[in-house]
Amino acid sequence: MGELYTMPPGFLGTGASLLADLTLLAYILLIVPGMVGGWILARMGKHRPGHKWLMIGVTAVNWVLILLLMVMAFFFDVSSNIGSQPTNPRYLMPTLHMILGLPAQLLATYICYRMLKEDYQVAQAAKRRERNTSKYWFKQAKWTMQLTLALWLIVSVMGVINYVVRYNVLPGSAARNEPVVATEEPTLEPTPEAAATEEPVATPAATDEAAPPAEEGPAVTEEAAVTPEATP
Numbered sequence: 062m063g064e065l066y067t068m069p070p071g072f073l074g075t076g077a078s079l080l081a082d083l084t085l086l087a088y089i090l091l092i093v094p095g096m097v098g099g100w101i102l103a104r105m106g107k108h109r110p111g112h113k114w115l116m117i118g119v120t121a122v123n124w125v126l127i128l129l130l131m132v133m134a135f136f137f138d139v140s141s142n143i144g145s146q147p148t149n150p151r152y153l154m155p156t157l158h159m160i161l162g163l164p165a166q167l168l169a170t171y172i173c174y175r176m177l178k179e180d181y182q183v184a185q186a187a188k189r190r191e192r193n194t195s196k197y198w199f200k201q202a203k204w205t206m207q208l209t210l211a212l213w214l215i216v217s218v219m220g221v222i223n224y225v226v227r228y229n230v231l232p233g234s235a236a237r238n239e240p241v242v243a244t245e246e247p248t249l250e251p252t253p254e255a256a257a258t259e260e261p262v263a264t265p266a267a268t269d270e271a272a273p274p275a276e277e278g279p280a281v282t283e284e285a286a287v288t289p290e291a292t293p
Contacts, residue, residue, distance in 0.1 A: 076229070088220055088221070131159070
């Protein structure tokens with residue numbers, strides 16, 4: 062499973078695999094323009110067949126890219142590291158991309174299913190010569206398509222940012238994405254030359270307890286001093 066993910070570097074010179082480079086270009090040149098083109102066709106009222114088949118094509122290609130690259134990348138690298146490094150952009154961005162991208166893709170798949178189901182039911186009702194076919198219409202199509210388009214565009218921009226962060230495209234991003242490894246500071250041992258020149262540390266010798274001061278004689282005070290008598 063990881064062979065496609067670890068393919069040789071692609072042609073964009075970023076160190077990414079060939080499949081990652083092709084996926085990036087597919088989103089920028091095909092999928093995002095296809096999304097916008099489908100929205101324009103819907104605004105023009107050309108829901109059948111242009112908008113329907115364009116949206117089905119974009120959804121199908123998106124599923125292929127998700128299964129070939131994104132799922133493998135997530136389980137091969139992200140899922141085993143996001144728990145220990147939740148703030149690392151290398152693992153945080155793909156996780157956010159998945160959280161928003163999966164609902165968007167499932168919603169787009171549901172819309173494609175409803176369009177196909179609607180066409181089939183209306184065609185069958187026409188064969189039965191039913192005049193009122195409105196009960197077969199997908200009445201929530203407008204807001205679900207608008208929500209899907211908004212999520213798709215947001216996720217596509219996040220995918221480009223994820224590529225830039227993951228493969229260190231911007232200068233200085235490599236240092237931010239490298240995992241931080243705690244290392245112990247080396248203990249510097251003195252060399253023989255340095256040890257020979259070091260002055261020995263004087264160790265205070267054990268001394269006996271200080272002897273009590275010697276007893277002094279009686280102090281001579283002014284009152285006790287004898288002055289000579291005056292002679293005539």
